[in-house]
Amino acid sequence: MTAKSPSSPRACALVGPFAGGKTSLLEALLLASGAISRQGRIKDGSTVGDSAPEARARFMSVEPNIATTTYLGETWTFIDCPGSVEFQQDGYNALMAVDAAIVVCEPDPARAVMVAPILKFLDERKIPHLLFVNKIDAAGTRLRETLEALQAVSDRPLIMREIPIREGEAVTGYIDLVSERAYKYRPGQTSQMIKIPDALKGEESAARQEMLEHLADFDDHLMEELLEDIQPPTDEVYADLGKDLAEDLIVPVFFGSAENDGGIHRLFKALRHEVPDVTTTAARLGIAPSGAALASVFKTVHAAHTGKLSFVRVWRGEFADNQVVDGNRIGGVYAMTGGTAAKTPKAGPGEVVAFGRLDPVATGATLGGADAGMAPWPLPLAPLFAVAVAAEKKGDDVKLSGALTKLSEEDPSLQLDHGEFGELVLRGQGEIHLQVALDRLKSRFNMQVATRKPTVPYKETIRKSISVHGRHKKQSGGHGQFGDVHLDIAPLPRGSGFQFVDKIVGGVVPRQYIPSVEHGVAEFLAQGPFGFPVVDLSVTLTSGSYHTVDSSDMAFKTAARIAMTEGMPQCDPVLLEPILLVEISVPSDFTAKAQRIVSGRRGQILGYDAKAGWAGWDTVNAYLPQAEMDDLIVELRSLTMGVGTFSWTFDHLQELTGRVADKVVEERKQVLENS
The missing domain is CATH 3.40.50.300 (P-loop containing nucleotide triphosphate hydrolases)
Known part of the structure; x- marks a missing residue:
């Protein structure tokens, strides 16, 4: 040769x-x-x-x-x-x-x-x-x-x-x-x-x-x-x-x-x-051979002592320490060997180095201006596992949110969101993935956190109509409080949400107080008899009365809440469980195991088919209660040599009754009592 x-x-x-x-x-x-x-x-x-x-x-x-x-x-x-x-x-x-x-x-x-x-x-x-x-x-x-x-x-x-x-x-x-x-x-x-x-x-x-x-x-x-x-x-x-x-x-x-x-x-x-x-x-990546210096950021790390490091591959031109790129000044160029960084004055085509202090630059960014024909960067992987996190030390919530945001910048497959019940939810690719993130919170940011399962976003609705009267009257010297409403509460088809209807005639409830009635109803519906948001019902204001001196927005808002509190338990309330449409991907040898996983989690198998573009793989489609998704990826990987995965979307709400519903309601009651 x-x-x-x-x-x-x-x-x-x-x-x-x-x-x-x-x-x-x-x-x-x-x-x-x-x-x-x-x-x-x-x-x-x-x-x-x-x-x-x-x-x-x-x-x-x-x-x-x-x-x-x-x-x-x-x-x-x-x-x-x-x-x-x-x-x-x-x-x-x-x-x-x-x-x-x-x-x-x-x-x-x-x-x-x-x-x-x-x-x-x-x-x-x-x-x-x-x-x-x-x-x-x-x-x-x-x-x-x-x-x-x-x-x-x-x-x-x-x-x-x-x-x-x-x-x-x-x-x-x-x-x-x-x-x-x-x-x-x-x-x-x-x-x-x-x-x-x-x-x-x-x-x-x-x-x-x-x-x-x-x-x-x-x-x-x-x-x-x-x-x-x-x-x-x-x-x-x-x-x-x-x-x-x-x-x-x-x-x-x-x-x-x-x-x-x-x-x-x-x-x-x-x-x-x-x-x-x-x-x-x-x-191959569609980068033109000539032009200004160009590099891709494939990893970012917020190091404890050096600050943010952006790991890049240089495609053309040169980058030097203190050079301004896209409005940001490079605060050091480093050649890496494991965890050791050696400072170097510049980096040219082909080199892999770390740039310091480019705080606004995210993973996947192109430094020097993107080429029009550049291959798209891989999309962040969809989350498969989640925990709710909270700072153990009072007053550290803002610090915790900031630290988690930095970790999400380092690893785009980590996602942070605020749950429906005020929780801070960290989502990722699995149990170990999130454990490592929590360890980094402690070692890099000195953050101690408590974790638990995220609250499943159950809803509740009603199956029966009722007419109810709510009156709020209070006299304590000076101006009193007076509000009086008659409401019709009725179920709506699934997915309708909440509708408020005003049928007041003759001014029995003055126009300026009607929005307060609606606000009072809406506040109640945020936490119904079972402790979850109420959906798919209509509330109609049919009648009422007022006092020229003592009536106020707050009085009518309170009267509406009194009516809802009395009427909702009589409407045959029922728990609604979120159901997800799940697509499980596994090698064909594991398809039967995937189906058993679905059946063992109160799921409904919709069918399975060959996975497009993947020889020897199948997809299993199913409805699965969101409550059963918590450790699905853990079980799926353990039964498929680590390669099984899934994707999901919310599909519908479904009535939940019996012992499972009773357990959910009891657990929610305890959470609310302890909060």
Whole structure:
């Protein structure tokens, strides 16, 4: 293979399912490049990545880990993305800023389905990616079966770049299918070239032919050579691999052991020769090659001591410390290695750095003015889990809201809203996702909070009409209070809301007091007999009387409340439960389990069908009470190897009676008594 000229700085994201070994692979790549002298271990908390206390406490990545290094004279930035689906927003955002992704997975066919969502995201956006099958030294590895299972969940053909050399059960090296050379692993060093074992020559020849045939699907000249039994030059094969990878036509497959330094140098060299550079990536994203300096913000962090940091990929031009961009001054340019920031004067095309003090700039923003043709940024993931939060210390509500707003800026899949009952509700991707957010509230913002389940927005209505009289009369010296109303209360069809009708004739209730009657009724309806808002009823003011001196707005408002308080319990009130239309997405093997989950949560299955654009996946459509949604995502993921998910919209209100309704009313009564 011809020598390669150094390229501009390039960036790769390490992605894949939880426990695949991405953080260990980052350590191995840093060791291979000389950036570190000793490989850290997750179990003893010595890795470059996962330096945050929330990550160390859980032995898992909870945010992207960024490290820049050099290898054979070239600059590389690796972004180790969290494997847990609860933190996949960070991974999706990072993928928009890299030249290629390394999908890291285990050699277990049963876990291949866990790779499907990330492969789908990569293919939808044509992001070049390759597979690294990690832990190949584990006992009982089944590489061929694993690749067959992975191919079933990949829209692109998987192309093996090497085959393993085994000694007994152990994988001790590999045969490169392009150069047709064999290598033996040497931990801590580059692999040693050896002769191809005689027993593997037939397998190697067949595997190489299969690789070439895949490449020939995208190269007519190579196809002609194969048909004429001409062995293509090695440089031609490498060129095809690089071109097809850049266009997301193929997925090259490598294997090794990140923890034991197997296959790492081989992987690094493949990245060096085949991963596209920043100009190719910018073109893929629709960024014009010339123009003012341009960068994308793929992550923001509010650090305790340095303030806000905006992590960016520079596409063109240069950015320097103190430079004003879009009206904001850059307060420092930093090269990142894990949790360590090294100040640098400027950053140019291809570099991944952090800018300080760009407080108004959000994740997903383009610095320097957006290009008209730029690819759209991934939308924030819809929330799947929620908790109501409140400051433990009185007077800290404003501080809490501000801190949560900052965390939502860092991670757009966190959402903050004010619930219907005055609650502050934090929504996210799962239980661990929100636990990490709450831990950050404590460690970064010194905020102690109490949490509970959000209140389900039940409503209540009536099933019977009634006429009722309300009188408020009070004499306490001087002007008294007098208001007198006759009301008709009647049910309305579902979804009608509240209607107030004025049928006063002859001035028995003066015009100026009628709005006060309506306000009094509306205030009562905010909390009906069961403690929830009342809907779908009409209240008609039919008659009344007044006093020329003692009547007032407040008196008629009070009279209306008295009438409603007396009349509503006689209208056969009933609780209304919010029902959601839920679409559950799962691999077809788990469809029956998804249906059982729905049935076990008082749900109504509406049907299921193949998921459009997802081979081997189904969607289950159902009605589910909102009260049953609290931990739905937890159960769904536990039964589908973490890949099941759902979306939902409010659909209708439905009457709820019996023991379930009685329990809801009793719990609401206790809440109101304690508030």
